[in-house]
Amino acid sequence: MAAPRAASQRRLPAPHWPRLLLPLLLPLLLSEQSWGLGHSAELAFTVEPSDDVVVPGQPVVLDCGVEGTPPVRITWRKNGVELPESTNSTLLANGSLMILHFRLEQGGSSSDEGDYECVAQNHFGLVVSRKARIQAATMSDFHVHPQATMGEEGGVARFQCQIHGLPKPLITWEKNRVPIDTDNERYTLLPKGVLQITGLRAEDSGIFHCVASNIASVRISHGARLTVSGSGSGAYKEPAILVGPENLTLTVHQTAVLECVATGNPRPIVSWSRLDGRPIGVEGIQVLGTGNLIISDVTVQHSGVYVCAANRPGTRVRRTAQGRLVVQAPAEFVQHPQSISRPAGTTAMFTCQAQGEPPPHVTWLKNGQVLGPGGHVRLKNNNSTLTISGIGPEDEAIYQCVAENSAGSSQASASLTVLWAEGLPGPPRNVRAVSVSSTEVRVSWSEPLINTKEIIGYVLHIRKAADPPELEYQEAVSKSTLQHVVSDLEPSTPYSFYIKAYTPRGASSASIPTLASTLGEAPAPPPLSVRVLGSSSLQLLWEPWPRLTQHEGGFKLFYRPASKASFTGPILLPGTVSSYNLSQLDPTAVYEVKLLAYNQHGDGNATVRFVSLRGASERTALSPPCDCRKEEAANQTSTTGIVIGIHIGVTCIIFCVLFLLFGQRGRVLFCKDVENQLSPPQGPRSQRDPGILALNGAGRGERGQLGCDGKLVDVKELEQLFPPAGVAGQLGPRPMQDTAASTPCEETQLSMLPLQGFSLLEGRTTEALTPCTGPMASLTPQDGGPGLLSEGPAAWPARSAQ
Numbered sequence: 141m142a143a144p145r146a147a148s149q150r151r152l153p154a155p156h157w158p159r160l161l162l163p164l165l166l167p168l169l170l171s172e173q174s175w176g177l178g179h180s181a182e183l184a185f186t187v188e189p190s191d192d193v194v195v196p197g198q199p200v201v202l203d204c205g206v207e208g209t210p211p212v213r214i215t216w217r218k219n220g221v222e223l224p225e226s227t228n229s230t231l232l233a234n235g236s237l238m239i240l241h242f243r244l245e246q247g248g249s250s251s252d253e254g255d256y257e258c259v260a261q262n263h264f265g266l267v268v269s270r271k272a273r274i275q276a277a278t279m280s281d282f283h284v285h286p287q288a289t290m291g292e293e294g295g296v297a298r299f300q301c302q303i304h305g306l307p308k309p310l311i312t313w314e315k316n317r318v319p320i321d322t323d324n325e326r327y328t329l330l331p332k333g334v335l336q337i338t339g340l341r342a343e344d345s346g347i348f349h350c351v352a353s354n355i356a357s358v359r360i361s362h363g364a365r366l367t368v369s370g371s372g373s374g375a376y377k378e379p380a381i382l383v384g385p386e387n388l389t390l391t392v393h394q395t396a397v398l399e400c401v402a403t404g405n406p407r408p409i410v411s412w413s414r415l416d417g418r419p420i421g422v423e424g425i426q427v428l429g430t431g432n433l434i435i436s437d438v439t440v441q442h443s444g445v446y447v448c449a450a451n452r453p454g455t456r457v458r459r460t461a462q463g464r465l466v467v468q469a470p471a472e473f474v475q476h477p478q479s480i481s482r483p484a485g486t487t488a489m490f491t492c493q494a495q496g497e498p499p500p501h502v503t504w505l506k507n508g509q510v511l512g513p514g515g516h517v518r519l520k521n522n523n524s525t526l527t528i529s530g531i532g533p534e535d536e537a538i539y540q541c542v543a544e545n546s547a548g549s550s551q552a553s554a555s556l557t558v559l560w561a562e563g564l565p566g567p568p569r570n571v572r573a574v575s576v577s578s579t580e581v582r583v584s585w586s587e588p589l590i591n592t593k594e595i596i597g598y599v600l601h602i603r604k605a606a607d608p609p610e611l612e613y614q615e616a617v618s619k620s621t622l623q624h625v626v627s628d629l630e631p632s633t634p635y636s637f638y639i640k641a642y643t644p645r646g647a648s649s650a651s652i653p654t655l656a657s658t659l660g661e662a663p664a665p666p667p668l669s670v671r672v673l674g675s676s677s678l679q680l681l682w683e684p685w686p687r688l689t690q691h692e693g694g695f696k697l698f699y700r701p702a703s704k705a706s707f708t709g710p711i712l713l714p715g716t717v718s719s720y721n722l723s724q725l726d727p728t729a730v731y732e733v734k735l736l737a738y739n740q741h742g743d744g745n746a747t748v749r750f751v752s753l754r755g756a757s758e759r760t761a762l763s764p765p766c767d768c769r770k771e772e773a774a775n776q777t778s779t780t781g782i783v784i785g786i787h788i789g790v791t792c793i794i795f796c797v798l799f800l801l802f803g804q805r806g807r808v809l810f811c812k813d814v815e816n817q818l819s820p821p822q823g824p825r826s827q828r829d830p831g832i833l834a835l836n837g838a839g840r841g842e843r844g845q846l847g848c849d850g851k852l853v854d855v856k857e858l859e860q861l862f863p864p865a866g867v868a869g870q871l872g873p874r875p876m877q878d879t880a881a882s883t884p885c886e887e888t889q890l891s892m893l894p895l896q897g898f899s900l901l902e903g904r905t906t907e908a909l910t911p912c913t914g915p916m917a918s919l920t921p922q923d924g925g926p927g928l929l930s931e932g933p934a935a936w937p938a939r940s941a942q
């Protein structure tokens with residue numbers, strides 16, 4: 141199966157003719173002057189409608205001014221729907237809209253409230269103005285009335301009222317039904333409906349009313365009595381903040397009023413700071429009354445947390461209160477899209493960057509309709525970049541960038557003119573795609589209907605049907621053929637194809653796309669590894685294949701002892717499984733394991749592994765759990781055993797050679813007595829070096845059938861090599877020559893260190909002595925069994941032959 145193509149790769153056209161074609165085409169494609177056409181006239185707004193609040197029953201005019209190549213047709217939309225002609229609305233000659241009698245919804249009649257847009261259109265395209273929100277003027281009832289209060293002479297009194305209305309009501313105050321004197325510096329009126337009176341006097345007593353007014357109505361609150369008592373005792377009072385600043389959310393250019401009323405004796409000093417440590421500044425900043433902070437013409441930079449502090453004069457005693465100011469800014473453009481002209485078949489790009497607080501959302505319109513990504517249209521960088529690839533006549537339009545946030549919206553427009561050369565061929569026809577294999581598709585087509593003489597080649601555009609257009613790649617095709625085999629595709633995958641014809645003057649428009657899916661194929665062999673868990677169990681590991689989960693398929697597992705002809709299986713496993721355990725196996729057998737993947741197209745090739753459990757069982761028996769407390773003693777014993785083993789082996793060889801030379805039977809007994817005196821005590825089998833049996837190539841139970849050349853041999857072969865009296869394990873009188881022949885082999889199997897690197901004289905006696913060295917020097921995995929090579933001779937230092 142072909143490896144999947146990286147998403148970032150692009151297949152370049154074949155090198156035979158595109159290298160000559162592209163240098164010729166690019167200057168032609170990018171040169172607008174060669175087409176002999178100019179830019180289209182701009183269609184843009186000179187005046188756009190504004191938000192407004194209207195008194196019901198009164199007329200309202202929504203302004204709209206447009207410039208562009210006539211004839212220009214102007215219409216209006218309300219809440220996104222074209223506004224029908226009505227007796228209550230009139231389109232003025234300059235394009236503005238007049239509503240004769242602004243209505244609210246009553247008795248099933250529609251309301252004139254909503255979002256209005258001016259729509260202008262000429263033969264170059266269509267543009268839509270910003271949205272203007274038109275609302276009816278209203279005035280609610282007071283939901284907070286001023287409350288009666290008492291104060292001491294020299295103290296502070298505060299009244300508050302709250303009311304909602306459109307436009308925002310103007311708040312004034314009356315005392316005893318007479319407007320208060322705003323020139324009195326002891327009286328502070330805040331725009332949010334607060335009256336503060338400082339340095340109270342007896343004549344301030346009376347009944348106060350809050351008066352709210354806007355174009356819709358005038359409302360008067362309930363009366364609240366202020367009672368001023370005699371002067372206070374003059375005792376010390378801790379500074380306290382009676383009212384602190386509220387959290388405010390405003391739009392740029394509005395005025396922020398941060399209230400702070402502090403009490404105490406002596407009167408505390410009120411100061412302001414920002415929580416982030418930045419300076420408040422002085423421009424547009426004033427203090428109203430005894431501690432209210434006024435910020436006129438707010439900007440986004442004024443956003444932050446403001447801290448009001450009331451300090452006792454001459455001390456560090458202070459009380460604080462804080463409020464957050466959030467200043468929003470309507471969306472405005474940092475970079476406007478620019479009108480462009482591009483040849484057909486090339487790519488057009490518009491860039492639009494807007495800023496605001498909160499950050500605005502950008503939407504693109506094509507001739508007044510929302511344009512989303514898809515096909516040959518792409519939006520990137522949070523919709524700030526619009527890219528249209530392979531443009532054609534249908535893409536010629538006016539494109540608008542609309543930036544909008546909670547504080548307002550703005551729009552900017554630009555036109556795209558598609559330059560079309562005379563005599564270009566039409567699009568290729570009858571495009572068909574047929575699957576050839578799991579990795580190839582044959583695409584065929586017919587010549588365009590017109591202007592085919594100048595065609596110099598074709599370009600085939602290819603992409604996976606599920607991929608976005610930017611992952612498309614191309615392959616060039618000579619003009620001499622009308623078909624092309626696309627290779628190196630992925631199996632069972634749908635692809636999209638379309639074709640363009642190229643001439644020295646440019647490319648044709650794209651053909652109608654066609655779809656084709658590659659054929660499926662059986663899966664490739666899965667990578668398989670085997671782990672020995674114990675003397676009778678294995679764990680099989682492989683990678684899960686996600687492709688098998690998308691179709692019907694999975695894995696099939698077979699296993700058998702290598703000595704048997706038939707497999708156990710298949711064991712069917714789903715495609716999401718990545719491991720399986722085999723248990724209750726024969727510890728002495730070598731197993732063959734086979735794993736394959738399958739799907740609806742059949743079985744794939746199998747991965748085969750051979751594994752021996754014999755080595756694992758012997759290692760388990762020879763390697764008891766580590767006893768860290770005896771590690772040092774074990775190391776010393778091992779070193780001692782190696783040294784003594786060397787002396788034993790050398791001593792035995794010397795005495796055996798002397799025995800053979802003199803032919804005396806008693807030397808055998810003497811040789812064994814020397815070994816018993818010099819060799820260390822032999823512990824249980826489980827405590828010996830596990831490498832000994834591995835080096836000898838067989839366990840104790842197999843020794844009776846182990847030949848002196850290290851291979852398993854038949855009993856008859858043993859009888860031919862050694863007379864029956866000389867076979868290990870038999871008792872009774874033996875001839876001197878037979879005994880001598882058997883002794884070296886058994887001595888070697890019991891020694892602590894193999895005698896590698898020694899060679900003896902050839903001859904009858906030499907053949908008998910060969911088992912002391914031969915089997916160990918030539919041991920291979922075939923001799924010692926699979927899995928034992930790591931514990932064989934390679935684990936010991938090499939010796940040079942004497």
